[in-house]
Amino acid sequence: MDSAVSDATGVAPLVTEPDEDVRSWQTDRTRAPIATKIVVAGGFGVGKTTLVTSVSEITPLQTEALMTEASEATDDLSATPGKLTTTVAMDFGRITLDDDLVLYLFGTPGQQRFWFMWDDLVRGAIGAVVMADTRRLKDCFPALDYFESCGLPYVVAVNHFDGSERFEAEDVREALTIPARIPVMIMDARRRISAIETLLALVAHALDETPE
Numbered sequence: 001m002d003s004a005v006s007d008a009t010g011v012a013p014l015v016t017e018p019d020e021d022v023r024s025w026q027t028d029r030t031r032a033p034i035a036t037k038i039v040v041a042g043g044f045g046v047g048k049t050t051l052v053t054s055v056s057e058i059t060p061l062q063t064e065a066l067m068t069e070a071s072e073a074t075d076d077l078s079a080t081p082g083k084l085t086t087t088v089a090m091d092f093g094r095i096t097l098d099d100d101l102v103l104y105l106f107g108t109p110g111q112q113r114f115w116f117m118w119d120d121l122v123r124g125a126i127g128a129v130v131m132a133d134t135r136r137l138k139d140c141f142p143a144l145d146y147f148e149s150c151g152l153p154y155v156v157a158v159n160h161f162d163g164s165e166r167f168e169a170e171d172v173r174e175a176l177t178i179p180a181r182i183p184v185m186i187m188d189a190r191r192r193i194s195a196i197e198t199l200l201a202l203v204a205h206a207l208d209e210t211p212e
């Protein structure tokens with residue numbers, strides 16, 4: 001490249017010296033971080049807000065609203081009697097992995113009546129975490145169907161609640177008929193490490209699924 005051109009534009013020449021070690025570029029921490037978008041989906045009360053909150057390094061943006069008797073007929077709270085608030089629009093959080101991979105997490109609102117937002121929410125996402133509660137497995141079917149039909153890579157994360165029967169990942173895979181190539185993780189959304197493991201599995205899976 002003509003160095004006079006690169007000087008004039010202020011842009012570093014793209015051509016590297018032939019003897020430069022390629023690996024030095026790969027380990028260069030000063031290069032710009034890669035930002036990706038991840039969607040966290042699943043039924044009402046499955047732990048989406050909990051996951052985003054436990055991994056986020058910024059104060060998560062939450063749009064929780066106090067549930068009132070007005071929604072009694074719409075929101076079935078029989079399985080989550082202690083739940084007083086609900087995510088109205090979405091959760092939003094950020095986590096930086098390995099210094100240069102930034103994940104922006106978008107939690108979907110669980111209730112059916114907010115589904116018109118999903119097409120907007122998944123735009124530009126590299127993948128999704130579908131959270132499942134073994135006491136209410138069917139609640140994650142709509143999310144599974146949605147990501148299967150739009151072709152967005154996803155992993156299934158089974159959130160074990162106190163007092164619920166423990167299942168192996170493979171049992172849940174069978175119950176939900178999840179294809180073998182899709183990771184099924186057992187997770188505790190309240191534990192940061194556990195939630196990060198799920199996110200790493202999703203990133204790896206999304207890379208696998210991306211055409212060369």
Ligand SMILES: Nc1nc2c(ncn2[C@@H]2O[C@H](COP(=O)(O)OP(=O)(O)O)[C@@H](O)[C@H]2O)c(=O)[nH]1
Nearest residue numbers: 044045046047048049050159160161162188189
């Ligand atoms: N025991 C247990 N409780 C959890 C777990 N994840 C979430 N919870 C609780 O379940 C309730 C519903 O979680 P929330 O994140 O609000 O659900 P969302 O509707 O999917 O956002 C909250 O009271 C959480 O503290 C988990 O992994 N284990």
Ligand SMILES: [Mg+2]
Nearest residue numbers: 048049086087
């Ligand atoms: Mg929520």
